[in-house]
Amino acid sequence: MGRVDRIAEPWGSRTPYGPGENWPIRVDAYLDGGLTEDDVDRWVPSATILHSNGDGLDIAVKDGRIVGVRGRAEDRVNHGRLGPKDLFGWQANNSPDRLTRPLVRRDGELVETDWDTAMDAVVGKVHELLEEQGPSAIGFYTTGQLFIEDYYTLGLVAHGGIGTNHVDGNTRLCTATAAAALKESFACDGQPGSYTDVDSADVIALYGHNVAETQTVLWTRMLDRLAGPNPPKLVCVDPRLTPVAKQAAVHLAPRPGTNVPLMNALLHEILRNGWYDQAYVDAHAVGFDELQRQVEKYPPEVAAEICDVPVEQIREAARLIGTAERLLSTVLQGFYQSHQATAAAVQVNNIHIVRGMLGRPGCGLLQMNGQPTAENTRECGADGDLPGFRNWDNDAHVADLARVWNLEQIEIPHYAPPTHAMQIFRYAEQGSIRFLWIIGTNPAVSLPELRRIRSILGQERLFVVVQDIFPTETTELADVVLPAATWGEKTGTFTNADRTVHLSEKAVEPPGEAKADLDIFLDFARRLGLEDKDGEPLVKWSDPEGAFEGWKECSRGRPCDYTGLSYAKLRSRNGIQWPCNEENPDGTERLYADGKFWAAPDHCEEYGRDMVTGAPVTETEYKALNPDGKAIVKAAEYLPPHELPSEQYPFQLITGRTLYHFHTRTKTGRAPQLQAAAPEVWVEMSAGDAADRGLGEGDLLEISTPRGRVEARLRISGIRPGVVFLPFHYGYWDTADGGQPADGHGRAANELTLTAWDAVSKQPIFKTAAAAVRRLAESGGSPSAAPTTTASAPVTGSPPPTTGGRAAEAEELVGGTA
Amino acid sequence: MKLDLAIEELHRSENELYTVLLSMSDRHKVDHEVFYVTRDMARWSEQHVAELAEAGREFGLELDPEAKHPAGLLESLQHKASELTGRRSAPGLLLLADLRHLYREAGGTALDWELLAQGAQGAKNKELLDFAERCQPQTLRVSTWAKAKLKESSPQVLAS
Numbered sequence: 001m002g003r004v005d006r007i008a009e010p011w012g013s014r015t016p017y018g019p020g021e022n023w024p025i026r027v028d029a030y031l032d033g034g035l036t037e038d039d040v041d042r043w044v045p046s047a048t049i050l051h052s053n054g055d056g057l058d059i060a061v062k063d064g065r066i067v068g069v070r071g072r073a074e075d076r077v078n079h080g081r082l083g084p085k086d087l088f089g090w091q092a093n094n095s096p097d098r099l100t101r102p103l104v105r106r107d108g109e110l111v112e113t114d115w116d117t118a119m120d121a122v123v124g125k126v127h128e129l130l131e132e133q134g135p136s137a138i139g140f141y142t143t144g145q146l147f148i149e150d151y152y153t154l155g156l157v158a159h160g161g162i163g164t165n166h167v168d169g170n171t172r173l174c175t176a177t178a179a180a181a182l183k184e185s186f187a188c189d190g191q192p193g194s195y196t197d198v199d200s201a202d203v204i205a206l207y208g209h210n211v212a213e214t215q216t217v218l219w220t221r222m223l224d225r226l227a228g229p230n231p232p233k234l235v236c237v238d239p240r241l242t243p244v245a246k247q248a249a250v251h252l253a254p255r256p257g258t259n260v261p262l263m264n265a266l267l268h269e270i271l272r273n274g275w276y277d278q279a280y281v282d283a284h285a286v287g288f289d290e291l292q293r294q295v296e297k298y299p300p301e302v303a304a305e306i307c308d309v310p311v312e313q314i315r316e317a318a319r320l321i322g323t324a325e326r327l328l329s330t331v332l333q334g335f336y337q338s339h340q341a342t343a344a345a346v347q348v349n350n351i352h353i354v355r356g357m358l359g360r361p362g363c364g365l366l367q368m369n370g371q372p373t374a375e376n377t378r379e380c381g382a383d384g385d386l387p388g389f390r391n392w393d394n395d396a397h398v399a400d401l402a403r404v405w406n407l408e409q410i411e412i413p414h415y416a417p418p419t420h421a422m423q424i425f426r427y428a429e430q431g432s433i434r435f436l437w438i439i440g441t442n443p444a445v446s447l448p449e450l451r452r453i454r455s456i457l458g459q460e461r462l463f464v465v466v467q468d469i470f471p472t473e474t475t476e477l478a479d480v481v482l483p484a485a486t487w488g489e490k491t492g493t494f495t496n497a498d499r500t501v502h503l504s505e506k507a508v509e510p511p512g513e514a515k516a517d518l519d520i521f522l523d524f525a526r527r528l529g530l531e532d533k534d535g536e537p538l539v540k541w542s543d544p545e546g547a548f549e550g551w552k553e554c555s556r557g558r559p560c561d562y563t564g565l566s567y568a569k570l571r572s573r574n575g576i577q578w579p580c581n582e583e584n585p586d587g588t589e590r591l592y593a594d595g596k597f598w599a600a601p602d603h604c605e606e607y608g609r610d611m612v613t614g615a616p617v618t619e620t621e622y623k624a625l626n627p628d629g630k631a632i633v634k635a636a637e638y639l640p641p642h643e644l645p646s647e648q649y650p651f652q653l654i655t656g657r658t659l660y661h662f663h664t665r666t667k668t669g670r671a672p673q674l675q676a677a678a679p680e681v682w683v684e685m686s687a688g689d690a691a692d693r694g695l696g697e698g699d700l701l702e703i704s705t706p707r708g709r710v711e712a713r714l715r716i717s718g719i720r721p722g723v724v725f726l727p728f729h730y731g732y733w734d735t736a737d738g739g740q741p742a743d744g745h746g747r748a749a750n751e752l753t754l755t756a757w758d759a760v761s762k763q764p765i766f767k768t769a770a771a772a773v774r775r776l777a778e779s780g781g782s783p784s785a786a787p788t789t790t791a792s793a794p795v796t797g798s799p800p801p802t803t804g805g806r807a808a809e810a811e812e813l814v815g816g817t818a
Numbered sequence: 819m820k821l822d823l824a825i826e827e828l829h830r831s832e833n834e835l836y837t838v839l840l841s842m843s844d845r846h847k848v849d850h851e852v853f854y855v856t857r858d859m860a861r862w863s864e865q866h867v868a869e870l871a872e873a874g875r876e877f878g879l880e881l882d883p884e885a886k887h888p889a890g891l892l893e894s895l896q897h898k899a900s901e902l903t904g905r906r907s908a909p910g911l912l913l914l915a916d917l918r919h920l921y922r923e924a925g926g927t928a929l930d931w932e933l934l935a936q937g938a939q940g941a942k943n944k945e946l947l948d949f950a951e952r953c954q955p956q957t958l959r960v961s962t963w964a965k966a967k968l969k970e971s972s973p974q975v976l977a978s
Binding site for chain 2: 133134136137165413415416417419422423426427429430432610612613614615616639642755756757759762
């Protein structure tokens with residue numbers, strides 16, 4: 001057993017292994033101030049919730065309080081390991097400023113009240129608007145951090161009970177393109193690959209995926225392969241010098257907004273050199289000819305020009321990808337939050353389809369998620385999809401859902417795809433949505449163009465309900481605030497980015513009067529008097545297990561089939577991959593083995609969309625294109641980004657994340673070790689750009705766009721020249737000014753971003769804005785607060801290294817037994 | 819041989835479609851998807867106009883290869899007007915009307931491409947036929963988008 005400063009060494013110690021071997025066990029644990037395992041009263045099974053990796057862990061409880069966590073050695077995802085956010089983030093649960101009582105706005109001020117008063121206000125408003133306008137007045141904006149039971153119940157209440165089409169989550173910001181890209185290529189959502197593909201891959205290509213910071217344990221798995229015999233080669237596409245880029249055989253750093261021409265050039269090389277599987281394509285795919293025609297126009301020389309990447313690097317990357325025997329590809333925000341998001345992500349799918357690399361060990365495709373339960377919003381119908389991957393445009397699917405819910409079909413809106421988040425806010429701006437219930441998310445910091453978002457939420461005519469665990473910039477704008485329980489305080493299930501389902505048990509009571517999200521929704525449905533077509537209560541369950549059983553029925557026969565799972569089964573073996581049913585009682589490691597897809601016209605979740613306009617493909621068109629339900633190879637042309645640098649705004653601004661924080665820091669900012677590791681916003685610029693302008697490390701800069709301005713200290717990093725980077729985590733809740741920037745002294749990156757989204761996935765674009773930079777003050781010798789352990793590592797000078805000291809020492813037991 | 823007439827007519831209608839798309843974009847600056855997607859689609863018309871001018875030369879036509887941009891002042895006024903009315907619900911009805919108009923414009927232009935393709939077939943002009951068959955799908959995508967957007971937007975406008 002060793003103690004390791006996990007702030008200084010976020011990925012811990014190496015346990016090297018070779019291709020095809022089992023990843024060795026290493027159990028990580030952290031307990032509060034000097035406690036030992038002997039002091040712990042109970043260990044309660046759960047999984048991690050501050051990223052999408054879904055690492056199995058046990059919550060340590062002493063005297064009715066959470067006092068620490070320990071990785072589960074037997075868990076298929078992490079083999080005992082935990083990341084820094086998991087080791088330290090739980091401390092936020094015990095924070096003294098949790099919301100503990102409902103609040104209502106009286107004379108402009110939020111004041112404490114009881115649940116009856118708060119819920120009566122909510123239900124009264126909904127009744128009033130349903131009477132006056134109908135369901136089009138009601139919107140729900142949820143999160144990627146609830147449980148299956150919560151989402152499914154909310155989807156039923158909103159879509160089925162109230163009958164509104166306006167239900168989406170902040171998953172629109174993090175995972176919408178993953179879902180959209182899978183729907184384009186396979187006509188259905190569902191992660192094809194498995195994390196175990198890391199164990200046998202010989203090439204791992206990471207597209208806009210800084211896995212070292214976003215899924216630290218998955219990166220640990222890759223690092224252990226890199227340290228072992230016959231390591232895989234990495235290909236990294238990222239404009240920043242990330243920890244992944246530093247380990248890569250080829251690092252491509254394209255100009256922001258040019259992922260499509262880069263991908264087209266890689267495919268051009270793969271096709272030109274014959275590195276594809278013609279027999280597989282003939283048997284299992286449609287659309288190949290169009291791809292050939294399209295990528296013909298993008299030889300590496302053309303892409304090199306558009307993307308500003310050396311042509312030899314494109315060729316070398318294509319050679320590695322094209323000649324890999326076991327290719328694993330992963331994709332995240334560098335593609336999803338960029339211009340032409342879906343079009344670019346789909347080209348990664350295309351590589352796997354044309355190379356026939358699906359459904360076999362090592363041949364994995366991982367369209368990643370950002371949040372822990374993002375997958376479940378997609379499955380359960382809380383994010384702009386219907387539950388169970390049902391197709392809104394297929395009447396038989398809607399009829400089947402009506403059967404499950406015991407409703408008339410017309411009660412479930414399906415006149416168009418469920419309204420996406422950005423459109424929900426537009427309707428609220430326009431005044432046709434007049435009630436918006438925001439759950440577990442902080443749009444006043446996380447959505448683009450914050451001045452606009454604040455002004456929408458601040459409207460007198462919009463009734464805003466916010467359900468959360470802390471006061472935030474968004475609760476400041478609410479009419480009613482509902483205090484919720486969080487992870488460890490409620491029971492439920494959730495599914496990670498490789499379809500692994502974990503049961504997370506209640507370990508302790510929530511603080512004060514805070515309630516489990518499910519109980520809040522059940523109470524709402526009861527007070528609203530929602531009924532099915534026989535006059536019985538619409539929601540048939542009253543606890544998490546009942547909700548899970550309800551969800552299982554809804555998923556029966558659908559791709560995300562949960563019918564083989566139960567709380568009892570997950571209690572005996574936590575962490576099982578769907579589909580899990582009678583046929584696959586132990587779950588399913590990989591999808592699409594033997595070239596079989598869920599793409600048949602009568603079964604598929606979506607018929608697809610136009611890659612430029614986003615217009616849905618009709619049923620008739622789809623039946624003509626893909627009658628036999630094969631994989632769909634979709635080509636895409638390049639469109640220049642909508643906002644290009646100019647003389648006035650010469651830089652391209654990208655926003656992103658750091659290893660030590662999650663979202664708007666509501667939890668990680670309250671965990672002392674994490675907060676100390678990245679205490680303050682910074683801005684990154686390349687050494688050349690800084691030298692040209694005479695700027696130095698730590699200088700206070702103003703970054704501005706036509707939307708607003710932000711102040712941040714400079715970190716000279718390995719970022720691509722011409723690009724500046726701001727982390728998006730920092731808002732105002734822990735500043736003296738509270739909810740908003742005082743006198744325009746912004747620090748939230750989203751003051752600057754533009755309101756624009758990918759026409760296919762509707763995911764907002766956070767990585768292509770034109771910005772100007774000027775110095776407000778010299779550093780005076782003090783460096784920026786950017787971490788030195790990550791992509792924000794300095795390339796000039798020697799700012800003090802990021803360490804956590806004794807307070808950040810966690811246990812590490814290598815080779816612990818399962 | 820009247821292929822020159824077909825090309826001239828297409829050149830006119832693609833120019834018109836270009837103008838319709840850009841002025842629609844300007845009128846709906848606060849409906850961000852409409853604003854950007856119409857601009858992206860206008861690039862197709864811009865390209866078509868240039869290629870039609872090129873193709874027309876063979877038939878003795880002297881067509882302007884540059885699509886005509888709507889007047890700058892009007893454009894900025896429409897931007898401003900769009901921003902000022904961003905909080906009102908009336909623009910919802912205006913959007914429906916504009917989408918309906920665009921659907922018909924794009925449909926008409928696609929039909930003109932059909933005419934050109936048919937004429938090219940009759941004249942056994944392979945190059946011209948390929949050109950028409952390459953461009954027509956893009957014009958059809960404009961009308962498909964207009965219809966889809968109309969379908970998606972109308973319930974909220976009409977039922978609220």
